[in-house]
Amino acid sequence: MSRPMMSLADIAAPVASTPVTGPAAHPTRADARTAPPSAAWPDWKTYRLNTESPQVMHIDLNSAFASAEQQAWPNLRGRPMGVTNRVSPQCCVIAASYEAKALGIKVGMRKSEAMEICPEFIILETDPSKYTFMYQNLMRIMKSYSPNFKMKSIDEGVIDFHDTRLVNNRSLADIGTEIKRRMKQDVGKWMRTNIGIGTNRFLAKTAAGLHKPDGLDVLDHTNLVDTYRGMDLQDLSGIADGYGTRLRMYGIRTPLDFLAAPDDLLRKQVFQSINGLHWHERLRGFEVDDYTTHISMVGRQWVVRAPSENDDYLRSCMHYLTETVGTKLRYRGVEARGICVWMGFSAGGGWRAKQMLKTTIYSDRDIWAQVALLFDKRPAHMKVQIIGIYLYQLTPSTRGQLSMLEDAVKLDDLTRATDGINDFYGSFTVHSADTLTGTKHVKQKIPFGGTEYFDLLLKRA
Amino acid sequence: MNPTIEINERVDIVVVFRRYGDISSLCVPVRMRWGTRDIELIELALRHPTTQGKRMIHVFHVSDGSNNYRIEFDAEMLTWTLVSVIEVFDNFDDEVAA
Numbered sequence: 001m002s003r004p005m006m007s008l009a010d011i012a013a014p015v016a017s018t019p020v021t022g023p024a025a026h027p028t029r030a031d032a033r034t035a036p037p038s039a040a041w042p043d044w045k046t047y048r049l050n051t052e053s054p055q056v057m058h059i060d061l062n063s064a065f066a067s068a069e070q071q072a073w074p075n076l077r078g079r080p081m082g083v084t085n086r087v088s089p090q091c092c093v094i095a096a097s098y099e100a101k102a103l104g105i106k107v108g109m110r111k112s113e114a115m116e117i118c119p120e121f122i123i124l125e126t127d128p129s130k131y132t133f134m135y136q137n138l139m140r141i142m143k144s145y146s147p148n149f150k151m152k153s154i155d156e157g158v159i160d161f162h163d164t165r166l167v168n169n170r171s172l173a174d175i176g177t178e179i180k181r182r183m184k185q186d187v188g189k190w191m192r193t194n195i196g197i198g199t200n201r202f203l204a205k206t207a208a209g210l211h212k213p214d215g216l217d218v219l220d221h222t223n224l225v226d227t228y229r230g231m232d233l234q235d236l237s238g239i240a241d242g243y244g245t246r247l248r249m250y251g252i253r254t255p256l257d258f259l260a261a262p263d264d265l266l267r268k269q270v271f272q273s274i275n276g277l278h279w280h281e282r283l284r285g286f287e288v289d290d291y292t293t294h295i296s297m298v299g300r301q302w303v304v305r306a307p308s309e310n311d312d313y314l315r316s317c318m319h320y321l322t323e324t325v326g327t328k329l330r331y332r333g334v335e336a337r338g339i340c341v342w343m344g345f346s347a348g349g350g351w352r353a354k355q356m357l358k359t360t361i362y363s364d365r366d367i368w369a370q371v372a373l374l375f376d377k378r379p380a381h382m383k384v385q386i387i388g389i390y391l392y393q394l395t396p397s398t399r400g401q402l403s404m405l406e407d408a409v410k411l412d413d414l415t416r417a418t419d420g421i422n423d424f425y426g427s428f429t430v431h432s433a434d435t436l437t438g439t440k441h442v443k444q445k446i447p448f449g450g451t452e453y454f455d456l457l458l459k460r461a
Numbered sequence: 462m463n464p465t466i467e468i469n470e471r472v473d474i475v476v477v478f479r480r481y482g483d484i485s486s487l488c489v490p491v492r493m494r495w496g497t498r499d500i501e502l503i504e505l506a507l508r509h510p511t512t513q514g515k516r517m518i519h520v521f522h523v524s525d526g527s528n529n530y531r532i533e534f535d536a537e538m539l540t541w542t543l544v545s546v547i548e549v550f551d552n553f554d555d556e557v558a559a
Contacts, residue, residue: 072507072522073529073547075464087463115462122462129520133509185483188507426514 044221047259050199050285051221055161057172058196058204059142059179061134062213064155065095068130071188080105081122082114086305093123098213131155137186141179156208158201160290172197176216199285205237224285228255236283246270259283298328298336299390302442307346307383313437314384315375320438321389322371323431326364329391330419335360335398336391339367341374344386353377362399363415364432367391466546470495474532474541484508490521490532495543500525520544 070077080100082093091111105114114121142149146164151157176195183191192214196207207217234244266276278288300321342352353374399412421430473494493500504524511518517536527549533542
């Protein structure tokens with residue numbers, strides 16, 4: 001279906017003759033959507049930017065895993081290097097040092113491609129305990145300034161200073177400089193930190209990306225338009241190929257075009273959802289991203305070390321993954337009704353099977369019973385390259401309640417006891433004999449994105 | 462190329478425990494005997510804790526100025542283990558070329 005095309009010139013032409021009367025009032029969210037722009041006004045008035053003093057700080061460790069390794073191994077400093085989960089000819093670079101990035105080696109690139117660019121490229125296996133230490137230090141430092149902080153991932157977080165200005169009465173730039181110094185002091189001198197300060201989370205993150213590595217930038221209504229002027233559309237955090245293409249379809253080719261686009265165009269045509277309005281406000285520095293997310297699924301995947309069709313091997317690895325997913329499920333205090341087993345084949349293509357159960361599952365034994373049923377339905381004689389499992393339709397666990405069924409109570413007690421032993425003596429101290437092969441082959445993975453399982457990771461590390 | 466050489470051998474370590482300082486400088490390994498080699502450690506690059514179950518392991522990344530070492534102190538068994546080494550890179554380019 002074709003969408004009506006409108007050019008920005010038709011929609012958002014500034015009204016040059018709009019008179020300015022009285023002192024300039026700071027715009028509100030409502031003004032930002034309704035007041036007509038004026039070419040004669042300063043940029044912040046033309047675009048109705050948020051003129052509040054910036055109170056949100058985004059902290060981002062530069063090339064975090066690679067920097068941590070360079071900190072630990074002085075011989076690697078200044079060299080193109082990266083880390084991967086498991087070294088193999090076709091492994092992916094999951095973090096690259098700045099020296100490697102300068103040569104064009106990117107995250108996600110295969111080791112073989114990186115070695116073509118730089119034959120001296122060094123690649124190490126990930127060391128989760130090191131990154132956990134770095135993460136904990138970053139979190140501790142952030143927490144010392146405000147209780148209103150949130151880790152966005154293993155190497156970045158946000159502090160909202162709105163409610164703590166009475167105690168943090170220094171400028172945020174001073175505090176940012178101090179955070180950079182403390183990271184160097186507490187973790188190591190090779191740790192470089194990018195800090196961005198803005199009126200909302202989006203601008204703070206944008207500011208943190210302006211001068212890598214080791215930058216500190218403030219974005220507010222006085223310099224926002226100039227900053228957008230020097231950026232490409234897809235430099236904006238959250239605008240990748242999909243949204244980029246959609247925006248360009250409507251004549252929005254630069255961040256300034258995006259800023260000038262009226263909320264009606266964004267909401268009703270470009271994004272066709274409330275997202276359009278959110279972008280309209282986000283770009284102006286109004287906060288729309290301060291919300292809490294809820295977990296909707298728990299899962300784990302694993303790239304098979306040597307692609308195989310061997311049933312015993314795959315079964316053991318799948319059983320191992322199932323037990324790690326079970327641990328995550330109970331760690332989050334939830335139970336699941338939905339279960340999905342999937343795999344990708346080395347010849348290409350994949351397979352998945354889903355099952356919605358009548359009752360929730362919680363113990364490793366119950367989860368594996370369902371996973372095994374699905375696993376047995378997979379296409380035979382296919383070499384498997386990647387396997388995975390996830391549980392969905394999560395509900396808060398009710399296992400604390402007494403059950404009329406004695407067996408159910410015993411199983412819950414056994415599960416709790418097993419988790420307790422594994423918690424105390426180390427993960428997989430007690431596990432199914434069936435997972436023995438899996439424990440040898442499946443390696444711990446660094447959880448990108450969310451930080452929900454970091455305490456669990458720390459125990460396993 | 463992964464330059465890490467796995468060792469996993471028990472070693473003798475001389476450690477200085479300081480009265481004052483931040484946590485990264487309170488406990489510093491200064492000398493290591495690995496087999497017949499006496500190695501003076503001149504840089505503590507990173508120290509971080511980890512656990513094996515509830516057992517605390519302190520990981521020290523140290524350097525003698527040319528080679529880098531990862532040594533681990535098991536706080537329960539009171540043992541020091543040289544886990545791995547990354548040697549100086551002077552010969553590394555030749556090795557890659559070979």
